[in-house]
Amino acid sequence: MNNKRIDLELITSLVDKKIRVLDVGCGNGELLQSLKTKNDVIGQGLELKQERVNQCVEKGLSAIQGDADKDLSLYPDQSFDCVILSQTIQATGDPKLILKELIRIGKKAIVSIPNFGYWKVRLSLGINGRMPRTKKLIYNWYDTPNIHLCTILDFINLCNELNIQIEKTITLSSNNNKSYNGLPNKLSNLFSEEAIFLIKS
Amino acid sequence: MTFEQNKLPCSYFTEKKSLLLENGTSIDELTVAYESYGKLNKNKTNAIIVCHALSGDQFVASKNPITEKDGWWDRMVGPGKPIDTDKYFIICANVLGGCIGSTGPTSINPNTNEAYGLSFPVITISDMVNAQLRLINNFGIEKLLAVIGGSMGGMQVLEWAASYPEKLFSAIPIATSSRHTAQNIAFHELGRQAIMADPEWSGGNYIKLGTSPTKGLSIARMTAHVTYLSEASLTKKFGRRLQDKEEVSFGFDADFQIESYLRHQGLTFVDRFDANSYLYITRAMDYFDLEKTHGKTLTEIFEKTKTRFLIASFTGDWLYPPSENLMIVRALSAGGVDVSFVNIESDKGHDAFLLDEPEFDGAMRGFLDSVSKEVNI
Numbered sequence: 001m002n003n004k005r006i007d008l009e010l011i012t013s014l015v016d017k018k019i020r021v022l023d024v025g026c027g028n029g030e031l032l033q034s035l036k037t038k039n040d041v042i043g044q045g046l047e048l049k050q051e052r053v054n055q056c057v058e059k060g061l062s063a064i065q066g067d068a069d070k071d072l073s074l075y076p077d078q079s080f081d082c083v084i085l086s087q088t089i090q091a092t093g094d095p096k097l098i099l100k101e102l103i104r105i106g107k108k109a110i111v112s113i114p115n116f117g118y119w120k121v122r123l124s125l126g127i128n129g130r131m132p133r134t135k136k137l138i139y140n141w142y143d144t145p146n147i148h149l150c151t152i153l154d155f156i157n158l159c160n161e162l163n164i165q166i167e168k169t170i171t172l173s174s175n176n177n178k179s180y181n182g183l184p185n186k187l188s189n190l191f192s193e194e195a196i197f198l199i200k201s
Numbered sequence: 202m203t204f205e206q207n208k209l210p211c212s213y214f215t216e217k218k219s220l221l222l223e224n225g226t227s228i229d230e231l232t233v234a235y236e237s238y239g240k241l242n243k244n245k246t247n248a249i250i251v252c253h254a255l256s257g258d259q260f261v262a263s264k265n266p267i268t269e270k271d272g273w274w275d276r277m278v279g280p281g282k283p284i285d286t287d288k289y290f291i292i293c294a295n296v297l298g299g300c301i302g303s304t305g306p307t308s309i310n311p312n313t314n315e316a317y318g319l320s321f322p323v324i325t326i327s328d329m330v331n332a333q334l335r336l337i338n339n340f341g342i343e344k345l346l347a348v349i350g351g352s353m354g355g356m357q358v359l360e361w362a363a364s365y366p367e368k369l370f371s372a373i374p375i376a377t378s379s380r381h382t383a384q385n386i387a388f389h390e391l392g393r394q395a396i397m398a399d400p401e402w403s404g405g406n407y408i409k410l411g412t413s414p415t416k417g418l419s420i421a422r423m424t425a426h427v428t429y430l431s432e433a434s435l436t437k438k439f440g441r442r443l444q445d446k447e448e449v450s451f452g453f454d455a456d457f458q459i460e461s462y463l464r465h466q467g468l469t470f471v472d473r474f475d476a477n478s479y480l481y482i483t484r485a486m487d488y489f490d491l492e493k494t495h496g497k498t499l500t501e502i503f504e505k506t507k508t509r510f511l512i513a514s515f516t517g518d519w520l521y522p523p524s525e526n527l528m529i530v531r532a533l534s535a536g537g538v539d540v541s542f543v544n545i546e547s548d549k550g551h552d553a554f555l556l557d558e559p560e561f562d563g564a565m566r567g568f569l570d571s572v573s574k575e576v577n578i
Contacts, residue, residue: 054563062539065542074534076536
């Protein structure tokens with residue numbers, strides 16, 4: 001299984017059955033499709049690239065073109081049971097606002113992030129003196145859409161600041177995924193490439 | 202031409218029950234001319250209404266008996282096509298106020314035994330929808346699988362969804378708007394003025410007087426036709442090419458191919474359309490303003506509706522541009538409505554929705570498939 005698939009399966013495992021889900025940055029609908037088939041959810045996608053929206057609709061998924069930075073304000077309070085933001089928050093203009101929006105719109109939210117505290121990332125910058133490029137961070141410094149990268153600890157701190165509860169955390173490393181009720185192990189900030197958080201207000 | 206006297210081969214539904222109109226008056230006897238395709242299933246859950254645009258008709262997927270051309274959306278509606286007649290029961294009705302068999306200004310007023318002409322009441326998009334509602338009630342259809350339409354057809358779709366949400370599983374408004382803009386009204390006014398400036402229009406009494414405002418109607422059509430195209434499509438198709446000549450004539454004949462094309466469009470239109478009908482239908486479109494009619498914002502109108510929406514627009518459409526369609530999408534999202542939106546890359550102008558756009562076909566097919574799965578067809 002590749003990384004993307006694992007990510008998708010883990011997120012699917014956190015989503016209850018038959019609920020209303022908004023997938024922000026839904027891409028070509030892979031996650032929505034999986035949630036619809038496996039969890040029987042009523043899904044809706046928001047995606048920046050029109051071409052990908054068209055692909056979603058062709059698959060029978062509901063999706064619209066829109067920008068997470070601008071268009072989340074359209075959605076009414078608590079209009080979804082769960083809002084998902086997978087591997088996208090680091091590319092948004094105002095992650096703090098986005099986080100607030102996610103738990104305003106959704107009764108719960110699932111956010112996954114690439115962990116900038118991962119040891120390989122630290123090594124790359126600390127020892128090699130180069131901007132890190134890893135399996136999760138595939139871009140060059142000059143073409144990356146990732147303008148707001150953070151570590152697992154940074155993310156937890158922001159949640160605390162916003163009084164957001166972290167209900168569950170799943171940490172991912174190349175061959176070991178761990179699930180925690182609440183906060184993850186302290187060491188995961190060093191040894192995890194990615195983390196998935198289930199949060200609520 | 203009066204089509205009423207010379208009935209076209211299609212189905213007719215007539216009801217001697219008055220239809221109350223938005224302007225407060227009513228029509229005593231309603232006739233709806235329509236075509237249907239496919240088979241209505243036992244539970245009557247597979248019915249789709251396709252709403253036609255300003256100059257359209259009920260012959261969506263069958264040969265038009267007047268022009269002898271294929272149906273206007275033949276590429277979209279048919280066996281195995283995105284709106285699949287093997288799966289769905291499809292109805293397309295000539296609109297109220299039209300001239301292809303439904304009650305309109307060319308019809309005989311049962312109270313006077315003369316053609317209505319300008320005594321026909323000014324109708325609206327919601328009146329058109331109410332006439333269609335009578336037709337589906339007659340079929341015993343409780344809930345439509347979908348109502349689909351582009352341009353003015355899209356306005357009818359929006360009106361259906363706003364007024365009768367409980368009667369629709371899904372709505373597909375295409376290349377449309379929730380209200381006519383000043384620019385939209387302006388182009389229609391050009392057309393109407395052209396018709397009324399034709400002496401043969403005879404104050405709207407041309408049927409009685411035996412005159413025929415073909416000049417006016419054809420100019421109206423020429424003006425409108427330009428708004429359906431785009432600069433890119435005109436340049437691609439005609440450029441500055443001359444019509445059957447090497448040099449310009451230093452006169453006012455149709456030197457350029459585009460002139461000759463437009464004249465042809467105008468001339469053939471008068472064979473299949475009635476001038477007064479053109480006035481009435483363009484007026485209905487100009488009056489269309491969903492928020493005003495319903496006295497609510499778009500979001501309030503559609504809030505929490507169970508109807509699923511697919512909205513489509515085309516990048517090269519400047520008549521009902523993507524921004525107008527997107528406005529509806531945003532309002533629906535804000536109302537917590539299940540909505541999909543595709544904006545199709547095309548330089549073919551407003552008419553793109555009628556033309557070969559495979560990405561659009563894919564969206565239509567995918568959306569209808571998923572709705573029909575939900576409804577268990």
